[in-house]
Amino acid sequence: MLAELLTTQPKKPSKLVGEAFAPSNIALIKYWGKRDLILNLPITNSLSISLGEKGARTRISLNSANQNTVLLNGHLIAHDSAFYKRLSDFLDSIKPDPQQFYNVETTMNLPVAAGLASSACGFAALVKAFADLYNWDIPEPILSILCRMGSGSACRSLWQGFVEWHAGERADGLDSFAAPLPYTMPDLAIGLCILSSAEKPISSREAMRRTVETSTLYESWPKQVMFDLAEIKQALENQDFHNMGCIAERNALAMHATMLATAPAVCYFLPETVAIMHKIWKLRAEGLSVFFTEDAGPNIKILARQTDIQFINQQIESIDWV
């Protein structure tokens, strides 16, 4: 299917090195559950905000050897690792010539596999670098679909700002891609609280699969998303920071709730996670408009107003503001 989308594109690189940056993105309305595990087709729409300068920069060039070489943050990825295989399979699916292999060099300025959408920005940067190498002329929805094939939420990492991923309905996924939204929220500040940069005990892929298969509570999730999505768009339209934060936070908590109710349970909360959640609730009870969201990992992303950053820094340690 992918091959067909790319048949009209150049078969040879137009330059020695393709290069691109893609921002990480965090979902305010979460992507949680797939209707197709191979094509990464989601059960619901989702909505994200991109993380500006935080993300992945990738350089890609032809490799004269008959295999790919992958460097992540300067470390060579072992050829027998799952990550190498996933990346190579993906490259195989988009490359114009089975005889071509690549050097891929990615640097990320955020922790890998710790729920900070490292695979999202990683695959998006890879697709963009690939497009740059071959000088592809491809519409954005197709690029977004390619990203999605690598890692679902990567399809949202092609743009800065607010982005919506349309779940689509087609079995082949050709209507499942992301697009930027026309909203801005100039006073929004996003603070990363990296509580653990250790690799996750269970990947989001696996956690998602287990939730869909075993969580009794999951059947209510699509309704929650539909409701939250409509409300958050209204809040963004109105530049209503407070409501946006409320909705994003409740959506994240509902996602973690579906995980808690899986068998066996998936709990990404660490003690430190819960400590910050309570701190944020306390600040909010005291009148501050501050919220959090949390992806499939223990780290907290704070949603605050720019003007409150200084005050929040006095209350919560080591926040990395994007």
Add this chain to the structure above:
Amino acid sequence: MLAELLTTQPKKPSKLVGEAFAPSNIALIKYWGKRDLILNLPITNSLSISLGEKGARTRISLNSANQNTVLLNGHLIAHDSAFYKRLSDFLDSIKPDPQQFYNVETTMNLPVAAGLASSACGFAALVKAFADLYNWDIPEPILSILCRMGSGSACRSLWQGFVEWHAGERADGLDSFAAPLPYTMPDLAIGLCILSSAEKPISSREAMRRTVETSTLYESWPKQVMFDLAEIKQALENQDFHNMGCIAERNALAMHATMLATAPAVCYFLPETVAIMHKIWKLRAEGLSVFFTEDAGPNIKILARQTDIQFINQQIESIDWV
């Protein structure tokens, strides 16, 4: 309604002081959500295990003054407190003569209002002490209904061992009462991890109401209970400790999940709660058959085999084994 149940009973005390003990109980399949807020009628059945010697002892006698006097663990309860009003209203609803008032003296050997079913054993001990004072001759289901009117889960605190509360269907609640179950699990040990004995920021009453009203995920809860209840009875029938623990733990987590998805969120987890949850999961991953349950509060109740107590004490601090 209550008055009718009691019309045939003695109108005067048969002794100076009525006295009774009722154990606290912890639900293995949780009571979460009411179909009638006044009568404490639940949406689903629930199943509990009583806590042996941990509970409430209550002495009750006539008070010559025109008001009730309530002592809880030696402290006089203020007449303008919500607790005093709740207790007095309850006494008003069961007493045979509007001119009678009482001295109520309760001692509990567990923290009050910290999710350890203090109101359950408190109201059950009160009803039993009242029955003792007047020498009531009343079938157990009616006693259980009276307890339920005071505090829902109190209806399960009339017995030791495993108890099931039948939700019933009648609007007047006359088919909503608890009864002991014929199962035993001799090697079951219950360990209390009291992480905070501070009063809860939100009562279980209020948390339950908020969940039913606002949690999108709650609509799946009754199905979860039906499923878990059937499975845990089978496990109890088979004296299958491991399955019993699995089911109790997943049921508790599903309940907390419904709370996380309320608006605003109810999160009884403290950092210490999550730390112990992870410790228990780690022990289980290492092969130990140990589980937990958690009610509407931050404290953890460990479910283990008697033979593993010593080992678990080396891994987790300050467990109070019942």
